[in-house]
Amino acid sequence: MLTMKINGNAYDVALENFDAAADALQLDQNTREVIKYPERVLMVSIPVRRDDGRIHHLEGFRVQHSSVRGPAKGGIRYHPRVTLDEVKALATWMTWKCAVVNIPFGGAKGGVTCDPKHMSQGELERLTRRYTSAILPLIGPDQDIPAPDVYTNAQTMAWIMDTYSTTKGYPIPGVVTGKPICLGGSLGRTEATGRGVFYTIQSACEHLHRNVKGSTVAVQGFGNVGSITAQLLHEAGAKVIAVSDSTGCVYNPHGLDIPALIHLKSLTGKVDGFPEAEPIQHEELLGMECDILVPAALENAIHSDNAATVRARMIAEGANGPITPAADRVLESMGVFLIPDILCNAGGVTVSYFEWVQNEQHLFWEAQDIYGRLERVMKTAFRDVLKLHGERNVPMRLAANMLGVGRVAEAVRLRGIYP
Numbered sequence: 001m002l003t004m005k006i007n008g009n010a011y012d013v014a015l016e017n018f019d020a021a022a023d024a025l026q027l028d029q030n031t032r033e034v035i036k037y038p039e040r041v042l043m044v045s046i047p048v049r050r051d052d053g054r055i056h057h058l059e060g061f062r063v064q065h066s067s068v069r070g071p072a073k074g075g076i077r078y079h080p081r082v083t084l085d086e087v088k089a090l091a092t093w094m095t096w097k098c099a100v101v102n103i104p105f106g107g108a109k110g111g112v113t114c115d116p117k118h119m120s121q122g123e124l125e126r127l128t129r130r131y132t133s134a135i136l137p138l139i140g141p142d143q144d145i146p147a148p149d150v151y152t153n154a155q156t157m158a159w160i161m162d163t164y165s166t167t168k169g170y171p172i173p174g175v176v177t178g179k180p181i182c183l184g185g186s187l188g189r190t191e192a193t194g195r196g197v198f199y200t201i202q203s204a205c206e207h208l209h210r211n212v213k214g215s216t217v218a219v220q221g222f223g224n225v226g227s228i229t230a231q232l233l234h235e236a237g238a239k240v241i242a243v244s245d246s247t248g249c250v251y252n253p254h255g256l257d258i259p260a261l262i263h264l265k266s267l268t269g270k271v272d273g274f275p276e277a278e279p280i281q282h283e284e285l286l287g288m289e290c291d292i293l294v295p296a297a298l299e300n301a302i303h304s305d306n307a308a309t310v311r312a313r314m315i316a317e318g319a320n321g322p323i324t325p326a327a328d329r330v331l332e333s334m335g336v337f338l339i340p341d342i343l344c345n346a347g348g349v350t351v352s353y354f355e356w357v358q359n360e361q362h363l364f365w366e367a368q369d370i371y372g373r374l375e376r377v378m379k380t381a382f383r384d385v386l387k388l389h390g391e392r393n394v395p396m397r398l399a400a401n402m403l404g405v406g407r408v409a410e411a412v413r414l415r416g417i418y419p
């Protein structure tokens, strides 16, 4: 298991980041009161029948943080450490994330506290269907649209789509994104988050007058986001020298053979044991001398106790909330260039938006069309954040939060407060 120190809770971090952005924007108190807190929080009980016949009670959540700019949008996470506060934090970040890339969605997140690695497909299906049924009054293509997150995938979305559609009596593919292609999924959605991370790294390298080609990279987390980011960087000529997952870390100073590592992970579920590499400790990866560090696992990976050990020149946050505010300050003083999460990993929700648009219009776009649109959205968002960073002389994270919070505040100003 990864040994990550949890410095405080993710929701406190989300609120602290909001306050900093609201202060920098000199946002009036009334607007803050409206946009800061989740609009709806639902906690559900999920009795799941295990394969041996026992019923196991699990807890699930769905939080809609904001519907100011459009239907609430965000993934569903299955993980043993899911808590209501974590889901509230992730939902809050979704609101600012959708605003940063300027797509017409609000923010939401769901989660179930469970251990998916120790559940069978049948158990996961029963869990997903019961959870869907429990949150059914909240979700819908015009209300709140779930998607994959940690340990959920296209199959999970297919079960949600089926449960929702069966209950309503007709097929409603637009209720979720990240579906299998044959059920109305979009080309390019599976790799969208990693592809978006890659585009923002390209923009950052351009800005810093560096080359992606020849850069050295360390990637923490080798799930969907970490592995795709590593693959695209590898294809672009970067040298990915260290990779970790929850089972271990592997290192090769000459560059890891990423396609081979992805193949091994697909066979064994681990990066551990990769032949052309030496095993290293998790903390060594975070402190690795390299050009680009990509934390793509969970929250709080870089905290006050290990931030000073970071020797990367750039950090691209593939994960949501991987750096605590205290660690942010340390990294900022060290001059590390940060591509903050709500910008860096927004490619996933951006292609989710494309999927939803295709569903609503019964269209099917080509892959090149999706990639081109995604690249434009990500690079425009990067430019917008960088502009604020330069003009206001604020750190990149604060600039991204100012852009996101500012756009939501403007929407509130125009909509007004009901009643």
Ligand code: GLU
Pocket: 073, 074, 075, 076, 145, 146, 147, 148, 149, 150, 177, 320, 345, 346, 348, 349, 350, 352
């Ligand atoms: N779970 C992803 C995220 O954190 C994607 C959400 C979505 O596509 O709605 O951004």
